[in-house]
Amino acid sequence: MDFAFGAEDEAFRGVAREWLAAHPWGEGGRAWERELGADGWIGLGWETAGYGNRRATLTQQVVWAEEYARVGAPGRVGHIGEKLLAPTLIAYGDEEQQNRFLPGIARGEELWCQGYSEPGAGSDLAGLRTRAERDGTVYRVSGQKIWTSLARDADWCFVLARTEAGSTRHHGLSFLLVPMDQPGRIEVRPIRQITGTSEFNEVFFDGAEADAAHVVGGEGNGWRVAMGLLAVERGVSTLVQQIGFEAELGRVLRLAVESGAVADAVLEDALVRQWAELRVMRWNALRTLGGSGDAGAPSVAKLLWGRWHQRLGELAMRVRGAAGATGPGAWSPGAYALDDLQRMFLFSRADTIYGGSDEIQRDIIAERVLGLPKELR
Incomplete structure (x- = not known):
């Protein structure tokens, strides 16, 4: 465009x-x-x-x-x-x-979380085992979801679950809207990460109720709806993400200049390359913004920014030098403090995994864009 x-x-x-x-x-x-x-x-x-x-x-x-x-x-x-x-x-x-x-x-009054990934069914979402059984006017949902952002704060969760007994892979799935306030039927457990924070959670459903009228797209059509959601996940939000990346890169560049680390020619070259690659990612996002029918565009974008952000975290630690290995305050068994760049470095290790791993993204490009034979499963 x-x-x-x-x-x-x-x-x-x-x-x-x-x-x-x-x-x-x-x-x-x-x-x-x-x-x-x-x-x-x-x-x-x-x-x-x-x-x-x-x-x-x-x-x-x-x-x-x-x-x-x-x-x-x-x-x-x-x-x-x-x-x-x-x-x-x-x-x-x-x-x-x-x-x-x-x-x-x-109105900003109801918050949501996403119930997709499960232990053993992350990037390979079709392997999920959470089930939802019809019981009159409701479905009863049982199973476990993992890596669920904002689950402790959310009022509702959209859950991909298996509603057809004996179904496998993409078949027999439904997209249900489940209220989170169900004591005894829904338990949320925070996952403490290497950063010391807990942005993600495990969610356990034990007969949680979902109104039968709250199945989006109809029973058995969950895979089509879930894939449609993932298609809208990367659009303007990619540009928003890049604005945050630019701010992070700016902090690393300023630190490199202030500390004198930029005098290292090899490091300077890496910083310039990082800046140039961010420009390319922005142009690619603008090129595909508002477009449709390009099955590989979301996967290309994910592959680009995942490794780019990891390299930025690595560069930040190279700029920091030995100081990057110590926290901003005195260490104690009860305290685990990191500064923003250390947190970025550690959190970015997951960038090539969540949201669809790099391996899955390459499979999508190979099969849907290049027309290569599908991987045997």
Whole structure:
């Protein structure tokens, strides 16, 4: 597409900048989501308005993302509902489901988490074993999900589960909307990571109830709906992510100059290459933005940014030198403190795994783009 900011986009930028300047966000969280929702800033990219959201063009969505990142506004806790579930409901949900759930997402009042990955069924999602059995007007969900972001805060979880007994692989799956407030039926256990934080969780379902009217796309069509969701997962959000990457790269570059590490010609070359590759990733994202029918585009984007971000973490530690191996404060058995660059380095080790491992992305490109024979399973 021909991507450029026009006069209307710059006018929109002025509105966004003015609004952000007038609304302090504090620590973010639910209160900030409600603040955003009250003025229609949630759901800019939805294909339809009327749920409390304002509509924005693709370029205006990029403008909003740039301004949001520019002022250092907090990470969103409502992005899973806004960016993943809502477009999926618009594409596959019925009118009753859309009217029930989209306004709550647009107002920032209901938070969501994603119930896809399981032990033994991460990148190979078709191997999942969580089951949902019909019991009158409800489904009873039993099984385990893992690596579930925001599960401790979420009001709802969209769960991919097996509703047809004896089914295997992509068949017999359904996409269910499950309320999280079910004591005794749903247990959330935080996963402590190498960073010392717990962004991810295990979720255990033991007969958790989901209304039969809350099966998106109809029973047995879960794989089609789940793949449609993954297709919308990488769009404007890729550009938003790159804005964050640019800020991280900027910190590493400033540290390299201030510490004198940039005098190392080999390190300097690596930093310049990192800057150039980020430009290429942005141009590639803009090239594919708004396009459709390119089965390999999301996989190419994931392969590009996963390894790029890992290399940035490695470069950050090279710039830090020996200091990168020590924490910002005195160590004690009860304290595990890291600075931002150390946390980025450690967290980025997972970048080539979550969201579809590099191996899976290469399989997609090989089979769906290049037409190579499918891998034997």
